[in-house]
Amino acid sequence: MTTAERSKANPKTADFGASLTFDLSRPGRRGVLLPEPDVPQAELPEPRFLRSDLELPELSQNQVVRYFLGLSRLNYGVDTGFYPLGSCTMKYNPRVNEDVGRLPGFTLVHPLQPQATIQGALAVLHQLQSALAAITGMDSIGLAPAAGAQGELCGILMIKTYLEERGESDRRRKVLIPDSAHGTNPATAAMCGFEVVTIPSDRVGNTDMAALESALDDGVAAMMLTLPSTLGLFDPNIERIAETLHRHGALLYGDGANQNAFLGRARFGDLGFDVVHLNLHKTFSTPHGGGGPGAGPVCVKAKLAPYLPAPVVEADGDTYRLATPERSIGKTTAFHGSFGVLVRALTYIRSLGAEGLRAVSENAVINANYVLARLRGAYHLPYDHPCMHEVVFSGSRQRAKGVKTLDIAKRLIDYGFHPPTIYFPLIVDEALMVEPTESEGKEALDAFCEAMLAIAREAKEEPELVRGAPYQAPLRRLDEATAARRPYLRWRAPAQGESA
Numbered sequence: 448m449t450t451a452e453r454s455k456a457n458p459k460t461a462d463f464g465a466s467l468t469f470d471l472s473r474p475g476r477r478g479v480l481l482p483e484p485d486v487p488q489a490e491l492p493e494p495r496f497l498r499s500d501l502e503l504p505e506l507s508q509n510q511v512v513r514y515f516l517g518l519s520r521l522n523y524g525v526d527t528g529f530y531p532l533g534s535c536t537m538k539y540n541p542r543v544n545e546d547v548g549r550l551p552g553f554t555l556v557h558p559l560q561p562q563a564t565i566q567g568a569l570a571v572l573h574q575l576q577s578a579l580a581a582i583t584g585m586d587s588i589g590l591a592p593a594a595g596a597q598g599e600l601c602g603i604l605m606i607k608t609y610l611e612e613r614g615e616s617d618r619r620r621k622v623l624i625p626d627s628a629h630g631t632n633p634a635t636a637a638m639c640g641f642e643v644v645t646i647p648s649d650r651v652g653n654t655d656m657a658a659l660e661s662a663l664d665d666g667v668a669a670m671m672l673t674l675p676s677t678l679g680l681f682d683p684n685i686e687r688i689a690e691t692l693h694r695h696g697a698l699l700y701g702d703g704a705n706q707n708a709f710l711g712r713a714r715f716g717d718l719g720f721d722v723v724h725l726n727l728h729k730t731f732s733t734p735h736g737g738g739g740p741g742a743g744p745v746c747v748k749a750k751l752a753p754y755l756p757a758p759v760v761e762a763d764g765d766t767y768r769l770a771t772p773e774r775s776i777g778k779t780t781a782f783h784g785s786f787g788v789l790v791r792a793l794t795y796i797r798s799l800g801a802e803g804l805r806a807v808s809e810n811a812v813i814n815a816n817y818v819l820a821r822l823r824g825a826y827h828l829p830y831d832h833p834c835m836h837e838v839v840f841s842g843s844r845q846r847a848k849g850v851k852t853l854d855i856a857k858r859l860i861d862y863g864f865h866p867p868t869i870y871f872p873l874i875v876d877e878a879l880m881v882e883p884t885e886s887e888g889k890e891a892l893d894a895f896c897e898a899m900l901a902i903a904r905e906a907k908e909e910p911e912l913v914r915g916a917p918y919q920a921p922l923r924r925l926d927e928a929t930a931a932r933r934p935y936l937r938w939r940a941p942a943q944g945e946s947a
């Protein structure tokens with residue numbers, strides 16, 4: 448294929464994004480014919496409550512079906528292909544989770560039912576609490592938070608309340624956060640009223656111990672640490688970090704979004720963490736495309752258990768009940784958390800068992816290192832040693848030839864892949880963060896690596912081609928700044944003489 452041929456837009460989807468249901472509308476066209484009413488006609492409300500200026504699209508039934516089916520076919524998901532979005536753990540969601548999640552006994556219960564009638568659902572929550580305590584080595588679990596970020600908010604609010612009760616909250620105003628952290632970490636600390644102090648990473652990507660020591664004084668409330676870090680590295684000093692913080696009376700918060708890297712191999716609780724959140728929608732395979740729903744349980748050592756968000760599930764023999772911990776920080780969601788997600792996560796844990804969960808972390812790490820080994824000759828590897836579940840490259844070599852990491856990501860779309868995470872973590876120039884997850888086989892990894900190698904060649908030989916990508920997507924490069932600043936949020940009828 449020549450560059451010109453390749454740069455032709457995909458005819459199948461070329462102008463798909465240009466038409467809305469409004470543009471397809473013709474006056475009088477209908478999707479359903481309603482029978483004559485066989486009940487007495489009712490009076491309409493007063494005219495001031497009625498409006499006649501609503502321009503709704505008028506379409507036939509097959510137009511509506513084709514329109515929305517067409518849109519759905521533009522989706523890219525883990526069920527359509529490899530999705531190496533670093534930090535997001537876009538792993539396959541086993542169908543058994545869905546089978547169990549859809550059982551009527553789970554979907555038809557109401558959160559306000561008397562507790563005696565939802566004992567099975569409460570038993571599921573209780574089992575999940577126990578399973579997560581065993582997996583993380585923590586004492587108590589709160590399942591209410593609806594996302595990782597909300598788990599963080601709960602965890603830091605719990606630390607704050609704990610310090611208040613010890614009379615230390617006026618003094619301990621700082622939270623230490625590594626420069627590689629996910630943005631939700633500093634956002635959480637700031638929302639809880641703490642001052643964020645950034646701790647640099649050392650040359651190999653771990654916590655700079657000297658910088659940590661010098662930042663520590665009796666004004667530090669906690670450190671928020673991601674393990675393994677967003678660079679995909681397991682900090683070998685983790686126990687020393689915990690011990691150092693505790694010596695200064697500070698607590699260690701764990702961002703557990705990357706728990707799939709060491710499931711069944713090490714436990715947050717044993718490593719010295721005081722509180723950690725998990726992302727069930729990442730590690731425990733519940734679907735999270737499109738932003739939710741998710742679940743971000745907080746897992747704590749006994750000293751923080753009285754502050755857990757409500758509700759928690761307590762067991763008394765075979766009887767389960769919803770309880771509010773003694774000094775709870777309160778409620779974070781209307782009812783009991785994302786119940787459907789919690790059912791799916793427990794199904795995943797129970798269907799894999801202890802051995803299966805160990806295999807998850809083994810395969811996640813092997814897959815990431817396979818990608819590392821295949822691509823390290825073509826892309827710069829700023830932290831050049833074995834990684835955990837994800838690998839962070841830099842597009843700096845290609846950048847020197849005028850091809851940005853953004854261009855590489857766009858070009859991958861033409862090769863049929865969802866691009867990896869780019870420009871994160873912030874400390875890596877032109878970052879390309881690949882998380883293959885444990886659920887991919889060698890064929891998928893090879894196909895992805897071949898595409899990445901081909902793009903590296905193109906960047907050298909035909910940089911223009913890469914800079915113009917994507918050619919196969921329904922829309923090419925969007926003006927993201929305009930889309931964010933001056934978005935069109937509603938359809939407007941074209942004025943006379945104006946084209947739609």
Ligand SMILES: *Cc1c(COP(=O)(O)O)cnc(C)c1O
Pocket residue numbers: 534535594595596597629631632673677702704705726741743
């Ligand atoms: C995904 C992620 C978060 C945020 O979790 P959400 O469930 O998206 O709110 C926080 N930290 C890290 C390291 C993550 O990867």
